[in-house]
Amino acid sequence: MHGYAGKVLYVELNTGKTRIEPLNMDYAKKYVGGIGLGMRLWLDNSKAGVDPLSPENPLVLAIGPISGTIFPTAGNGHAFVAKSPATLGISEAVAHGTFGSEMKRAGYDAVILKGKAEKPVYLWIDDDSVQLLDAAHLLGKSPSETEDVIKEDLEDYYVRVAAIGLAGEKLSRIACIINEKTRAAGRTGLGAVMGSKNLKAIAVRGTHDIVPAKPDEFMDMVIEFHERMKGPATRKYRTLGTAENVLVHNSLYCMPTRNYNNSHFEEAEKVSGEILNERFVAKIIGCSSCAMRCEHEVVVPEGPYKGTMTRMEYETLWAMGPYCGIDRLDAIIKGMELANYYGMDAISAGVIVGFAMDCYENGILSKKDLGGIEANFGNSEALLQLLEKMGKREGIGDILADGVRSAGEKIGKGAEKLAQHIKGLEVTGYDLRCLKTAALGFAVSFRGADHNRHGAYAFDVKGKVDRLKAEKGRGNMVRDMENLYALIDSFIVCKFSRGTYYKGLSDMAKLFTLVTGIEITSKELDKSGARIITLARLINIREGLGRKDDTLPWKVMNVPIPDEGPVQGAVVKQKELDLLLDDYYVSRGWTLKGVPTKTTLKELGMEGLLKIVRGKQEA
Amino acid sequence: MVKIHERKFVSADPEKCVGCQICEYICSWTKEKGFNPLKSRIRVVRVNQLANMAVTCRRCEDPPCVAACPRDALKQSDETGTIILDSDKCNGCGWCIEACDYGAIMLHPETKVVHVCDLCKDEGEPQCIKWCPEEALTLVTSDVLAQKARITAVKKLFQEARKKK
Numbered sequence: 001m002h003g004y005a006g007k008v009l010y011v012e013l014n015t016g017k018t019r020i021e022p023l024n025m026d027y028a029k030k031y032v033g034g035i036g037l038g039m040r041l042w043l044d045n046s047k048a049g050v051d052p053l054s055p056e057n058p059l060v061l062a063i064g065p066i067s068g069t070i071f072p073t074a075g076n077g078h079a080f081v082a083k084s085p086a087t088l089g090i091s092e093a094v095a096h097g098t099f100g101s102e103m104k105r106a107g108y109d110a111v112i113l114k115g116k117a118e119k120p121v122y123l124w125i126d127d128d129s130v131q132l133l134d135a136a137h138l139l140g141k142s143p144s145e146t147e148d149v150i151k152e153d154l155e156d157y158y159v160r161v162a163a164i165g166l167a168g169e170k171l172s173r174i175a176c177i178i179n180e181k182t183r184a185a186g187r188t189g190l191g192a193v194m195g196s197k198n199l200k201a202i203a204v205r206g207t208h209d210i211v212p213a214k215p216d217e218f219m220d221m222v223i224e225f226h227e228r229m230k231g232p233a234t235r236k237y238r239t240l241g242t243a244e245n246v247l248v249h250n251s252l253y254c255m256p257t258r259n260y261n262n263s264h265f266e267e268a269e270k271v272s273g274e275i276l277n278e279r280f281v282a283k284i285i286g287c288s289s290c291a292m293r294c295e296h297e298v299v300v301p302e303g304p305y306k307g308t309m310t311r312m313e314y315e316t317l318w319a320m321g322p323y324c325g326i327d328r329l330d331a332i333i334k335g336m337e338l339a340n341y342y343g344m345d346a347i348s349a350g351v352i353v354g355f356a357m358d359c360y361e362n363g364i365l366s367k368k369d370l371g372g373i374e375a376n377f378g379n380s381e382a383l384l385q386l387l388e389k390m391g392k393r394e395g396i397g398d399i400l401a402d403g404v405r406s407a408g409e410k411i412g413k414g415a416e417k418l419a420q421h422i423k424g425l426e427v428t429g430y431d432l433r434c435l436k437t438a439a440l441g442f443a444v445s446f447r448g449a450d451h452n453r454h455g456a457y458a459f460d461v462k463g464k465v466d467r468l469k470a471e472k473g474r475g476n477m478v479r480d481m482e483n484l485y486a487l488i489d490s491f492i493v494c495k496f497s498r499g500t501y502y503k504g505l506s507d508m509a510k511l512f513t514l515v516t517g518i519e520i521t522s523k524e525l526d527k528s529g530a531r532i533i534t535l536a537r538l539i540n541i542r543e544g545l546g547r548k549d550d551t552l553p554w555k556v557m558n559v560p561i562p563d564e565g566p567v568q569g570a571v572v573k574q575k576e577l578d579l580l581l582d583d584y585y586v587s588r589g590w591t592l593k594g595v596p597t598k599t600t601l602k603e604l605g606m607e608g609l610l611k612i613v614r615g616k617q618e619a
Numbered sequence: 620m621v622k623i624h625e626r627k628f629v630s631a632d633p634e635k636c637v638g639c640q641i642c643e644y645i646c647s648w649t650k651e652k653g654f655n656p657l658k659s660r661i662r663v664v665r666v667n668q669l670a671n672m673a674v675t676c677r678r679c680e681d682p683p684c685v686a687a688c689p690r691d692a693l694k695q696s697d698e699t700g701t702i703i704l705d706s707d708k709c710n711g712c713g714w715c716i717e718a719c720d721y722g723a724i725m726l727h728p729e730t731k732v733v734h735v736c737d738l739c740k741d742e743g744e745p746q747c748i749k750w751c752p753e754e755a756l757t758l759v760t761s762d763v764l765a766q767k768a769r770i771t772a773v774k775k776l777f778q779e780a781r782k783k784k
Contacts, residue, residue: 068654069644069654070641070644070645070648070654075640075644075654098640105655157664158656181667181668182668207655207657207728208655209647209651209653209654209655209658210653210654210655211652211653211654215652219648226750226752229752230752282669283637283668283669283671284637285637285638285639285665285668285671286637286638286639287639288639288640289639289640289641289644290637290639290641290752291639291641291752292752293637293639293752293753295668297668297669299669309667309668309669311668
């Protein structure tokens with residue numbers, strides 16, 4: 001067998017029993033791997049309405065067919081899949097590094113973690129040998145510290161580890177799973193799912209060879225893509241990195257600032273990617289088999305946070321910077337380090353602090369409520385103090401650690417309106433009021449507010465459409481991008497390499513065939529993308545989500561952009577959102593309630609799942 | 620016999636190495652037609668996010684690995700300085716591994732005899748150097764390394780002197 005390892009590992013955490021089942025090749029062909037395969041396996045192993053933090057919510061770890069090869073970026077991704085404690089729908093979070101390729105060499109396409117261990121454990125996968133080991137000595141440790149201790153315990157420096165921090169142990173709904181110190185399966189709180197299973201970490205060592213089905217042609221393709229990786233398609237990631245977006249978004253007035261009170265940050269120059277690179281970036285490193293490298297490692301050279309070292313990207317910089325009105329890069333970097341230390345999704349963590357600051361400035365949360373913190377926008381000390389409280393779940397941090405939706409409901413007094421989220425997941429760094437293709441992509445994203453499920457902002461930001469207009473045709477655009485992004489996360493390759501697939505899906509189809517030996521056309525691949533998105537939709541319907549949840553944050557629909565500039569007054573009206581949703585559902589072959597029709601499911605070869613939506617398909 | 624000053628080996632520039640492991644993948648592919656870092660003759664070490672470096676055989680003068688082998692399974696080529704293994708004699712005891720200061724000679728996970736970089740003698744040039752996307756790997760002699768270090772040090776000195784002005 002090529003590409004696929006051909007095995008799925010089941011681990012019963014309560015008994016420690018493990019078993020291996022052959023990979024269902026029909027699933028592999030239909031759902032590829034990564035998030036697609038992971039969601040399909042999750043569905044088979046779960047019941048409707050499952051509590052995300054109960055033992056009955058399996059945590060699936062899935063690898064892609066390209067993993068473990070030398071193909072640029074393709075050796076290195078892995079996906080976690082489970083029902084999200086943040087969104088209460090299906091969710092996935094992908095991370096890169098070396099963990100995924102090691103898991104492939106250990107001989108597994110997926111690992112399904114079921115039940116809950118009686119006491120804290122970590123999972124040690126050493127090829128065929130699978131054990132649960134005591135994790136009492138790891139409790140309270142950061143993912144990075146956990147990784148170091150496990151490597152010492154197992155006496156192997158090359159063991160790869162993915163772990164949760166204190167936030168995951170304490171079931172924070174923004175907890176993430178971090179591998180290799182700085183790579184996070186960040187969004188939707190899957191670290192809490194891991195924590196709810198008393199599972200502190202997964203360590204893996206794999207010793208098997210990975211051999212593509214058609215080695216000579218495969219290596220020719222690799223050589224070509226190595227050249228492409230050095231070309232214009234990856235320039236941004238190799239140079240300033242994603243932090244380049246700060247000034248780009250700011251100049252377009254599409255950078256949510258101070259919890260969406262503005263769309264433009266007057267101090268953006270101080271926190272730009274340019275300044276970050278000039279003063280703080282110490283090294284740019286790469287994941288396994290990358291051929292480009294993008295990971296900007298920053299070190300604070302002086303001042304109160306001297307010596308702080310972490311990875312920095314646009315989203316996290318934005319969330320802890322402009323979104324909180326903060327213009328000090330050293331404090332933002334410290335905030336990022338704290339998020340990694342406690343194992344919190346740094347995007348959500350920053351957005352939550354922005355929310356708390358908005359509540360404070362509006363008199364909804366008092367200094368007393370905040371444990372003595374004067375949480376004005378721009379107060380970088382307050383950012384760090386609130387992050388500490390969230391990480392430890394102390395005081396107000398206990399409420400904030402579950403995300404803005406939950407915090408808004410608990411705090412009340414209008415705080416709900418200040419909670420900028422979709423389906424319970426905090427927003428990311430794109431002001432949706434003036435990016436209406438992105439707004440649709442965000443609204444329909446199965447895992448909630450997120451740019452990584454579609455990348456539809458590109459049409460708006462690059463000026464390929466009128467970004468202030470909601471019109472027919474955007475549905476098709478979002479659909480195609482969603483299909484592509486679902487495939488990228490199922491292969492798994494890196495989204496930063498997407499531009500190197502000059503021929504788009506036909507390049508991807510060729511790669512798939514050369515590695516796996518399974519013939520596939522670009523059309524069939526697109527269909528797989530559609531199938532993966534439709535599968536996520538079906539699961540969300542089973543879990544009670546529907547059109548009502550395909551919506552936008554309150555401010556996006558109720559507070560027009562106040563800033564003087566090119567997009568002043570922009571907002572997304574309900575009528576506009578409805579038009580966009582209708583257009584999208586039609587392009588997907590779903591009813592206007594957002595339910596996949598029988599015909600669509602048949603076309604996608606998903607008749608077997610028809611029972612989930614039976615009786616719900618009337619338009 | 621090749622003199623120590625002329626002996627070439629693969630060296631990684633830690634300033635350029637990003638820890639991507641492409642050298643490991645291409646090495647195991649070249650040697651064994653499979654992607655597997657454990658079968659690579661060059662290994663990447665990431666001490667922390669800032670300290671990345673690939674390490675392989677330095678072709679030492681009077682190589683300790685050769686001296687340590689109790690079965691005379693290793694010898695050094697007079698012509699190139701390459702460490703040559705007689706796999707029939709090697710029983711995987713690991714004395715050479717213990718003797719090597721660089722961890723550059725390793726036990727093969729399947730054959731259970733040691734393996735070490737031979738500069739891809741069958742391919743004409745080291746594939747890791749050819750494939751490294753960062754151009755971090757070069758074939759050098761110790762003289763070249765010393766020259767490079769001197770030049771870097773002096774350049775740095777003058778830059779700092781200029782800054783102070």
